Amino acid sequence: MPSDCLFCRIVNRDVPTRFLYEDDDYVVFRDINPAAPVHLLLVPKKHIRSMNDLEKEDSAIISGLFMIARDMAKEQGVNESGYKLLFNVEKGGGQVIFHVHLHLIGGWNR
Numbered sequence: 765m766p767s768d769c770l771f772c773r774i775v776n777r778d779v780p781t782r783f784l785y786e787d788d789d790y791v792v793f794r795d796i797n798p799a800a801p802v803h804l805l806l807v808p809k810k811h812i813r814s815m816n817d818l819e820k821e822d823s824a825i826i827s828g829l830f831m832i833a834r835d836m837a838k839e840q841g842v843n844e845s846g847y848k849l850l851f852n853v854e855k856g857g858g859q860v861i862f863h864v865h866l867h868l869i870g871g872w873n874r
């Protein structure tokens with residue numbers, strides 16, 4: 765678990781962050797710089813650098829992220845109005861934190 769990784773530090777509670785959800789494998793918290801009224805980050809506790817570094821053994825972690833997304837969207841009340849799920853991959857794809865995470869973005873008035 766790299767000590768220079770911000771999301772590992774958040775997972776380890778070295779950087780105090782309010783979790784909206786936590787279980788053995790994941791944490792969910794609000795993006796500090798929200799792009800929409802609802803902007804959550806769904807983060808596996810396992811340090812995986814980027815989607816390019818996924819191993820076959822990580823498949824369950826990634827599919828589990830989508831189940832949490834489904835539940836959090838409902839919990840945040842955006843499941844019916846709609847939302848986006850986004851992975852930024854590598855620098856050119858907008859990734860700035862190199863610990864895999866899924867953005868859940870929604871809550872616009874549409």
Ligand code: AMP
Nearest residue numbers: 794795796797851852858859860861862
């Ligand atoms: P990405 O560009 O996909 O790597 O997304 C990283 C996200 O983490 C950005 O949207 C940031 O606003 C967000 N972020 C950075 N630091 C924190 C923090 N301490 N707490 C919550 N979100 C953060």
Ligand code: ZN
Nearest residue numbers: 769772811863
């Ligand atoms: Zn990490």
